[in-house]
Amino acid sequence: MALIPLSLARRLARPLQPLCALCAGGWLREADVDCWLRLLHPALRLNRVCARVDARQWVADDMLALRLRCNGNARGWRAGQHVQLYLAQDGVRHGRSYSLTAVAADGRVELAIKRQPGGRLSSLLLERVEVGQVLELGEAFGELRWPADGRPVLLLAAGSGITPLLGLLREALARGYAAPVTLLHQVRRRAQRAFVDELQTLAARHPNLQLRWALSGEPALPGEFAGRLSDERLAELPGEHLLVCGPRGFVEQAQAGWQAAGRGASLQWESFSPPAPLDGTGTVRLGFARSRQQAAGNTGQSLLEQAEANGLRPAHGCRQGICASCTCTLLAGEVRDLRSGALFAEPGQPIRLCISAPHGDVEIDL
Ligand code: FES
Known part of the structure; x- marks a missing residue:
């Protein structure tokens, strides 16, 4: 039960700032303060959302x-x-x-x-x-952002990759973006096309928006594409900026096709899949310093996966190197970035466990 409306609870964030300082100084416990705040409204907290x-x-x-x-x-x-x-x-x-x-x-x-x-x-x-x-x-x-220069935009989404692109598209159209925008959403079945009614309403209202759907697991109807994204299909789709979002295979196909066609450097992407493990895995020793644990590991999988396989529960979020929730300190040894192949070996350096694989014996502050 709420004693105050949420609109008022929202306005308390600033007046409560002095309590944050008292918690940071160790004079109050944030958990205790939150218990009292919840009595006012179940969604009210000192710092948490x-x-x-x-x-x-x-x-x-x-x-x-x-x-x-x-x-x-x-x-x-x-x-x-x-x-x-x-x-x-x-x-x-x-x-x-x-x-x-x-x-x-x-x-x-x-x-x-x-x-x-x-x-x-x-x-x-x-x-x-x-x-x-x-x-x-x-x-x-x-970090995905709508391009700022008013040139034609191509949005490519597969599966739930439609969701961040829809957020950007809604805002751009609401702001009056007038250049041509083409959105292709690839799904397996027709019933998985998301936000269809809203997208069609947007297209009716904004003639600069073109919608296309591609079906990879059902026969396509007239006007739909059949099968997965290919270089030929990409060549049919107009745009000078590309924003692509979806599983890793889809994103890599789009990136490679865009670059091979020489369509410019204006490319933003997000993949919902964790980075692929490296080939040729060797055996290494893993040291988890705070947990006082040693384990045998490999050079192919991320440290996040290997820590979890050893019963640890590191904090994490996206598992793709974006959110930084899994950041941990490298104490000794060398790690490889699974996305770029870059090596990092400086003791004390923060590393993201979800995209870092050991490159030899390592010790991390976990
Ligand atoms: S879990 Fe998000 S960066 Fe590692």
Whole structure:
């Protein structure tokens, strides 16, 4: 039960700042302060972001849009970024990243959640989260931005990759972006096309927006593309800026085709898959200093996966090197960035566990 409305709870963020300083100085415990604040409103916290579920709407067969209103601690968020959403199950707190498809100045945001086969958290969110419930969120992260120069834009999305691009597209059109924009969404089945009604309404309202769908697991109808993205298809799609989002294979295909066609350096991408393990794995010794644990490891998998395989639970978010939640200090040894192949060996250097593989024996502050 709330003693004050959420709109008033949101406005308390600034007046509560002195309490943050007292907590930082060790005079108060943040958990105790939060207990008192929750009595005023279940979403009120000193520092953490909590949000009330205002609405839920299925936007595809396997995708739910959750409309939330955040407390006053969600600052500087942008549509197209991602945010960690936490839920406790059987006493264990689980977190996953979801894209912000809309962000408003009054704290209203929208997240789109796709059902993942075998995904415990997505199933819980899709089936059990109710209107009025309060959820905890992390900080927003992600660097995708709408191009600033007013030239034609090509948006390529596969699966849930539509969600950050939709957030950017909605805002750009609302601001009056007038250059041609083409959006291609690739899905396996027609029923997985997300936000179709809204996209068609946007296209009717903004003649500069062209929509295309590609089906990789069902016969295509007239006007739809059949099969996965290819260089030939990419060549048919206009645009001078490319924003691409989806699983790693899709993103790599788009990047390679765009660059091979010499279509310029204006390319932004995000992949929802963790980086691929390296070939030719050797055996190494892993030292987890704070846990006082030693283990045999390999040079192919990320340190995040290897720490988890050894029973540790490092903090993490996106698992793709974007959110920095898994950052940890390298104490000794050398690691390789799984995305670029770059080597890092400076003791005391922060590394992201999800994209770093050992390159020999390593010790990390975990
Ligand atoms: S989990 Fe997000 S950067 Fe590693």
